[in-house]
Amino acid sequence: MSSSLTRRVFRSILANEPIVHRGCLRRRHYGTTRRLQLAPSRPAACNGGIKPIQQRRTLFGMFGGGKKNDAQDADIDPGVEKMMEYVKMQKMSARLPPPSEVVEALSQFFNHKYKYKNRGSQQPIEDTQAELAAKSLQYCLDSIKPVHSDGPKTVVPFKALEKGRRALRRTVSPTPSHVHLAYLIYQAFSNTSPVRRLLAAVTYVSCLASSGRVQEARQFVLDLQVPDDTAAPSSKPSDEDDLPSSEFVDETVNPPTSSQSVSALWSEVLRGFARQDSESALLETLDMARTHVSGAISQLPTHMLDFYLRKDDHDKVKSWFVEYWQASGEDIASDQSKSQRADMVGKVLRWCLQHDQIDFGHDVVRQALSETPSKGIWDAVFVWAAGTGKGADEIDRMFTVMESANKKIADPTNWNTPNTATINALVEYATSKNDPYLAERFIAIGKARDIHPDANTYVLQMKYRLKISDVDGALIAYKNLQSMDLSSNHDVPTVNELIAALCKSSRHDFDTIMNVAADLSDRKARFEPATATALSLLHLNRDEVHDVTDLMNTHAFHYSTAEREVVRRDLVAYCLDPKTPLSRVWDAYNVLIEIFDEMARDERTQIMLVFFRRERPDVSVNIFNTMRSHYREDTIPSIDTYVAAFLASAKLRDLDSLEVIHNQLKLDYNIDANTYLLNALMIGYSACGNPRRALTFWDDIVASKEGPTYNSIHIALRACEKAPFGDLRAEKIWAKLRSMNIDLDQELWASYIAALAGNGNTEKAISTLEEAESKGELEVDAFLVGSLFNGCSGQAPQEEVESWSKERFPQIWEELEKGGVDEDENGMRTLRIDRTVTP
Numbered sequence: 001m002s003s004s005l006t007r008r009v010f011r012s013i014l015a016n017e018p019i020v021h022r023g024c025l026r027r028r029h030y031g032t033t034r035r036l037q038l039a040p041s042r043p044a045a046c047n048g049g050i051k052p053i054q055q056r057r058t059l060f061g062m063f064g065g066g067k068k069n070d071a072q073d074a075d076i077d078p079g080v081e082k083m084m085e086y087v088k089m090q091k092m093s094a095r096l097p098p099p100s101e102v103v104e105a106l107s108q109f110f111n112h113k114y115k116y117k118n119r120g121s122q123q124p125i126e127d128t129q130a131e132l133a134a135k136s137l138q139y140c141l142d143s144i145k146p147v148h149s150d151g152p153k154t155v156v157p158f159k160a161l162e163k164g165r166r167a168l169r170r171t172v173s174p175t176p177s178h179v180h181l182a183y184l185i186y187q188a189f190s191n192t193s194p195v196r197r198l199l200a201a202v203t204y205v206s207c208l209a210s211s212g213r214v215q216e217a218r219q220f221v222l223d224l225q226v227p228d229d230t231a232a233p234s235s236k237p238s239d240e241d242d243l244p245s246s247e248f249v250d251e252t253v254n255p256p257t258s259s260q261s262v263s264a265l266w267s268e269v270l271r272g273f274a275r276q277d278s279e280s281a282l283l284e285t286l287d288m289a290r291t292h293v294s295g296a297i298s299q300l301p302t303h304m305l306d307f308y309l310r311k312d313d314h315d316k317v318k319s320w321f322v323e324y325w326q327a328s329g330e331d332i333a334s335d336q337s338k339s340q341r342a343d344m345v346g347k348v349l350r351w352c353l354q355h356d357q358i359d360f361g362h363d364v365v366r367q368a369l370s371e372t373p374s375k376g377i378w379d380a381v382f383v384w385a386a387g388t389g390k391g392a393d394e395i396d397r398m399f400t401v402m403e404s405a406n407k408k409i410a411d412p413t414n415w416n417t418p419n420t421a422t423i424n425a426l427v428e429y430a431t432s433k434n435d436p437y438l439a440e441r442f443i444a445i446g447k448a449r450d451i452h453p454d455a456n457t458y459v460l461q462m463k464y465r466l467k468i469s470d471v472d473g474a475l476i477a478y479k480n481l482q483s484m485d486l487s488s489n490h491d492v493p494t495v496n497e498l499i500a501a502l503c504k505s506s507r508h509d510f511d512t513i514m515n516v517a518a519d520l521s522d523r524k525a526r527f528e529p530a531t532a533t534a535l536s537l538l539h540l541n542r543d544e545v546h547d548v549t550d551l552m553n554t555h556a557f558h559y560s561t562a563e564r565e566v567v568r569r570d571l572v573a574y575c576l577d578p579k580t581p582l583s584r585v586w587d588a589y590n591v592l593i594e595i596f597d598e599m600a601r602d603e604r605t606q607i608m609l610v611f612f613r614r615e616r617p618d619v620s621v622n623i624f625n626t627m628r629s630h631y632r633e634d635t636i637p638s639i640d641t642y643v644a645a646f647l648a649s650a651k652l653r654d655l656d657s658l659e660v661i662h663n664q665l666k667l668d669y670n671i672d673a674n675t676y677l678l679n680a681l682m683i684g685y686s687a688c689g690n691p692r693r694a695l696t697f698w699d700d701i702v703a704s705k706e707g708p709t710y711n712s713i714h715i716a717l718r719a720c721e722k723a724p725f726g727d728l729r730a731e732k733i734w735a736k737l738r739s740m741n742i743d744l745d746q747e748l749w750a751s752y753i754a755a756l757a758g759n760g761n762t763e764k765a766i767s768t769l770e771e772a773e774s775k776g777e778l779e780v781d782a783f784l785v786g787s788l789f790n791g792c793s794g795q796a797p798q799e800e801v802e803s804w805s806k807e808r809f810p811q812i813w814e815e816l817e818k819g820g821v822d823e824d825e826n827g828m829r830t831l832r833i834d835r836t837v838t839p
Contacts, residue, residue: 079109209272342376721758754791
């Protein structure tokens with residue numbers, strides 16, 4: 001493997017770029033773009049500017065191809081951008097793009113999904129893409145009015161739809177979006193040849209069954225009108241709709257008959273029921289299938305055996321294995337049939353090991369070896385031997401037994417000998433048992449027999465070494481892997497695990513991680529969400545936000561919704577971590593809003609509150625305005641968002657941010673102000689030194705249909721406590737409450753007494769309290785006395801309350817003093833009692 005420095009030099013020469021050494025005397029004396037460049041609003045925030053950052057080697061910066069500060073364009077599949085535009089315009093009730101443009105986008109997307117070789121295999125359609133494609137296809141179907149026809153027509157080329165149908169067949173876990181897209185494709189094929197219509201039906205039923213809607217799939221099959229075989233074309237469809245035979249397999253060149261298609265439909269339904277736990281539904285469907293299918297369903301024993309292997313029904317497993325063995329023995333000429341049979345034997349033998357069915361396992365082995373076994377059968381038997389306790393040396397002797405059985409085979413090309421696949425199967429078993437020593441013994445036996453490790457062997461080595469947290473050992477196996485043929489990219493998932501482990505390890509330097517990551521990037525391989533997250537956090541901690549953006553632009557748009565959520569959740573957690581420097585929180589937030597536009601309102605609100613807590617309300621307002629200008633209803637601020645912002649401004653006593661967000665509320669036609677929201681405004685303006693403005697919201701609450709709550713009364717009285725002549729306003733409020741026979745509890749009395757004392761009317765506050773006590777309207781406690789003391793407007797009134805309390809309620813005052821007293825620079829004291837109020 002050539003060194004990373006050599007690769008870097010050659011890439012720079014080819015790109016006609018200078019080679020910059022990381023130790024160059026000319027440092028970068030500027031921060032990365034999009035960093036937090038707003039001046040701190042107070043001395044306690046952010047320490048001012050940003051420290052200069054040294055040049056560092058980065059994942060994308062070492063590849064050449066553009067200036068460092070130029071962000072890489074998002075890697076979005078062809079056609080997706082136009083479909084996103086259509087969906088966005090639809091949500092905004094704006095003018096939609098012409099159907100012809102959406103048709104072209106769909107065609108590009110389906111063609112790309114079928115043809116483009118990505119990471120060693122064809123790309124599946126992710127759920128986000130399926131949702132876009134389904135909405136776009138529905139738009140295309142609705143835009144074409146049927147003329148002289150009972151069914152819908154489409155201008156989407158049938159070649160593109162067929163490729164989209166085949167791409168859907170690769171979906172492992174279909175979502176409702178996949179099901180909807182499959183149904184629309186079936187509708188688009190409804191007026192075409194019966195062959196295409198039945199193939200589209202098989203895809204739709206497969207998506208339904210795989211997504212858990214098996215009952216619906218079965219009913220669809222029962223209702224489906226199946227044409228006679230005589231009506232189906234005996235050759236390809238018309239040249240206009242035909243697909244190149246070089247791109248498609250036999251089902252287009254040699255179209256299946258109607259009976260074969262119906263068999264495939266019922267096979268999909270049975271496979272769907274086999275994944276579920278309802279035995280009665282499966283058996284009922286089995287009877288239906290036998291009724292509606294003229295011939296036998298070839299995969300029937302396979303589905304039933306899979307079901308009972310999961311159900312752990314020993315008797316049914318044994319009986320269905322016998323039926324499977326007989327059915328699979330009828331057609332074992334092809335290599336695929338032999339491989340499938342060997343896989344099922346291996347699955348049954350592993351089930352026997354897991355459930356202590358050793359005798360049945362021996363019967364399976366005897367039956368499998370009674371005929372001329374294939375190489376795959378031998379490999380399954382060797383794994384069975386290892387599972388029953390035979391050591392590596394005993395299995396080595398079994399290799400000799402297999403070789404001696406070749407004497408009975410006349411054709412040398414059919415001889416069975418242990419090879420790398422045999423060793424790998426044994427190593428994989430040892431790995432599953434967390435026995436790395438046994439795995440190494442099997443590899444040593446292979447080398448003694450001149451069986452050299454292949455790429456899969458080193459991948460397995462990496463797996464079991466990572467499993468026991470031996471990152472160094474996995475790294476050695478990875479280096480050995482580099483000399484192998486990796487064109488199939490089957491090593492990519494394990495290399496992703498290695499990168500994530502290296503990022504979490506504190507023993508490996510940045511260059512080591514980048515060497516492994518650069519290899520995957522050179523091969524245009526898939527970065528798993530965990531890998532992308534680990535690398536993103538690594539770059540963020542090195543202030544390399546451009547590399548995070550490039551990394552996300554390259555991979556994030558190929559993730560499913562669940563995978564994107566994994567990355568987004570980890571980045572949000574990074575932002576919420578109190579240990580994360582504020583400038584890096586800003587960097588991570590900008591990556592989130594640029595790449596993960598679907599970030600929910602709650603997550604954006606949490607990040608907004610981070611900047612409030614860390615005394616950067618100006619940045620919080622920026623985040624709030626970004627939410628305010630968003631087009632999605634689930635992202636724009638709600639009442640809870642406004643309340644959170646108002647309370648955070650109040651806690652920080654920042655009037656500027658409070659007024660800016662309040663002005664946004666005035667213009668927000670989506671929000672109907674209620675008591676809860678007006679309470680938050682009262683709290684905000686009172687805390688920011690404008691209690692008179694706060695009391696105007698009390699008037700609005702009183703005049704509203706909803707009216708005030710107990711919290712509203714507390715908040716209004718607290719505003720009176722600080723407002724000029726607030727004691728007069730408090731008396732009016734109190735008189736109104738008494739006239740309406742409102743239940744006045746201890747806490748309300750405390751707020752009222754404090755409001756009187758807050759305007760210097762200490763004598764009246766004390767007299768009112770004594771009078772209420774004498775009438776039995778309240779019981780003097782620590783909270784009430786503490787509220788009276790804290791509400792006083794100066795040092796002299798506080799001394800007056802203190803002397804009165806020591807004389808009348810010495811025990812209560814002693815309790816308050818034990819709780820602690822804080823003193824500010826003006827000599828005003830505050831007893832440590834909780835007087836907080838909530839909206």
